[in-house]
Structures are given as C-alpha cells and as structure tokens.
Amino acid sequence: AVKKAGKRGYRFFDISVAEEESSREALMREMQHALDYDQFIMYYQPRVDTGNGHTCGLEALVRWVHPVRGLMEPLEFIPLAEETGLIVRLGEQVIKKVISQLAYWSKSGYPLVPVSINVSVRQLEGGSLADTLSVWLRSCRIDPSLVEIEVTEASVARHGADVLQTLAAIQNMGIKLVLDDFGTGYSSLSQLQEMDFDMIKVDHTFAARLEDSEQGTALFNAIITMAHSLDMRVVAEGVETRQQASTLRALGCDEIQGFLVSPPLPPAEHPPTPPVTLPAPA
Ligand code: C2E
Ligand code: MG
Ligand code: MG
Ligand code: MG
DSSP, rough: OSEEEEHHHHHHHHHHHHHHHHHHHHHHHHHHHHHHHEEEEEEEEEEEEETTEEEEEEEEEEEEEEEOOOOOOHHHHGHHHHHSSHHHHHHHHHHHHHHHHHHHHHHTOOOOEEEEEEOOHHHSSSOOOHHHHHHHHHHHHGGGGGGEEEEEEHHHHTTTTHHOOOOOOOHHOOOOOEEEEEEEESOHHHHHHHHHHEEEEOOOOHHTTTTTHHHHHHHHHHHHHHHHHHTTTEEEEOOOOOHHHHHHHHHHHEESSSSOOOOOGGGGOOOOOOOOOOOOOO
C-alpha cells in the first residue's frame, strides 16, 4: 500500500503500523487463551439511593487477570474484543459469572440487590442474548428482576431493528434496561421514548462539570427533569466529591455511583452493607 517506500517517513510509518497489527494479533490470541483458561473475573461497584443512602444495586465490571501484564481494565481489551467478535464469548462468560455470583450470595444468606451487566451492541445483534440470560437465570434459580442490562447510548443511537428486538425480548423477561453513558451518544428524544429504558446513567463528565459552572448544574437538572418525565430513574456516574453528591441530591437525582461511595471491588467484599451517609443538601 505504501508507494514511496524509499521515503524515510513512509517507511517509519509502515513499520509502526505493522508492529501495531502484530501486537493486536498477539493480544487477540491471548484473549482466546484467556477465555479457554478462565482468566476473566468480575468486580462490583455499588450505587446508592440519594434518599436513604442504601445500596440499591451493583454494577458488574469485568477484569482480566493477565499472567504477565497483571490486572487489566476493560478499556485495554474490550474495544479489541468488540472488533474481533470475541466479545460474544466474553459476554457469555460475564453473564454466567454474574448470575452464579448472585446464586452464591443468595445461598450465603446475603440480602440481594440487582446487579447490572454491561453488554456491547455486538451481543444484541445475534439475538441469542435473551436465551443465554434465560438459561442461566433458570439454572441458578435467580429472579430476572435481580439482573439489569446496560447498553451505552452511543451504541444504541445507531441501532438496527434486531437490536431493538433483542432489548424488547430481554425487557419482557422482567429484566430492567439501563441506558449507559447518557449524554455522549446523541440519541433523540423520540428514540428515547421508543426504547423504553427503565433507568439512565448520566456519563461521568456531567458530574465533573457540576463544580465548575452553574451551567453544569442547569444541564444536569434538565437531564433529570427529562428522564423523570419519561418515567426513568436517574443515576449519576463518576461521583467523586461530597459537593457533587449534595448538589445531585438537591436536584432530585435518584442514585449515585462513584469513588465517593466505593470503587469497584472483588465480590468477597460485597454487598457492602452499612448505608452510606450522604451530606445534607447545601
Ligand atoms: P461504564 O459501564 O460506564 O462503567 C463505569 C466505569 O467508571 C468503570 O470503569 C468504573 O470503574 C469507572 N468509575 C467508577 N467510579 C468512578 C469515579 O468516581 N470516577 C471515575 N472517573 N470513574 C469511575 P471500568 O471498570 O474501567 O469499565 C470501563 C467500561 O468498560 C465500562 O464503562 C463499560 O462500558 C465497559 N465494561 C466493563 N465491564 C464490561 C463487560 O463485562 N462487558 C462489556 N461489554 N463492557 C464492559
Ligand atoms: Mg456501565
Ligand atoms: Mg457508564
Ligand atoms: Mg462511563
């Protein structure tokens, strides 16, 4: 593809592209191996009700225990898993792990709260996601109301009909639908109405803007009003400070999630029981 290979700049470019290609291929092979040898684990992060401070749900977040690279975060491997299609196998393992964890908590007598699972749009295209969920829910005897499915706004904003169908099938099973990273995907109000989500998670960039401007607060307020008028609960993601929490509570945001409450943790440390004391509205 490189015509003037004699030019220094082009040759340099060529080599780095080739290197990147081979490191992606290496990572992909490692990921296949990791799926065969069960190297993926789940962390869980709570979200709390701004009214009473109780944990009202956990979000399951995947981690890769890589034998050489150590604990890897999703942004280091989910994009490649999506491009290569490996996300479908990974997604099935995630569902199995989360529902088995719920069964384990249930047998151990823990008070159960709903757990949300992130899915990529590639998992919604095939149409087998509803079956996978239903098989694991039945075999682990877990009520569908204990599982929620998160899809990002950006991924569903450019959906096909099959994606909508899968989402509807999942919702009909009694599983709640969560629109993730809201505010980054440019979905229209009519799309929002059509999709019938139970909850939106407002992207962390909006919580970060609460402190630096009045516009940040006005914007969040508008999102909450809009979501409530469509009968959706609102979760603020990425809440890191008491001031953000207090503003969100005053605005009527239903739930918050973020490092202020707890980082994502391995399952042994959950459910984190004592209610979190939120600061009074300013
Ligand atoms: P997400 O679904 O929006 O998850 C929230 C991310 O924000 C998590 O990153 C979490 O660790 C991080 N976070 C939590 N509290 C705070 C905070 O106070 N401040 C900031 N700045 N960040 C906070 P994580 O675990 O690295 O996951 C990144 C993304 O990877 C997730 O974003 C989700 O889209 C994707 N992901 C994670 N697990 C899975 C999975 O099992 N399947 C799929 N398809 N995607 C996944
Ligand atoms: Mg999420
Ligand atoms: Mg999010
Ligand atoms: Mg996010």
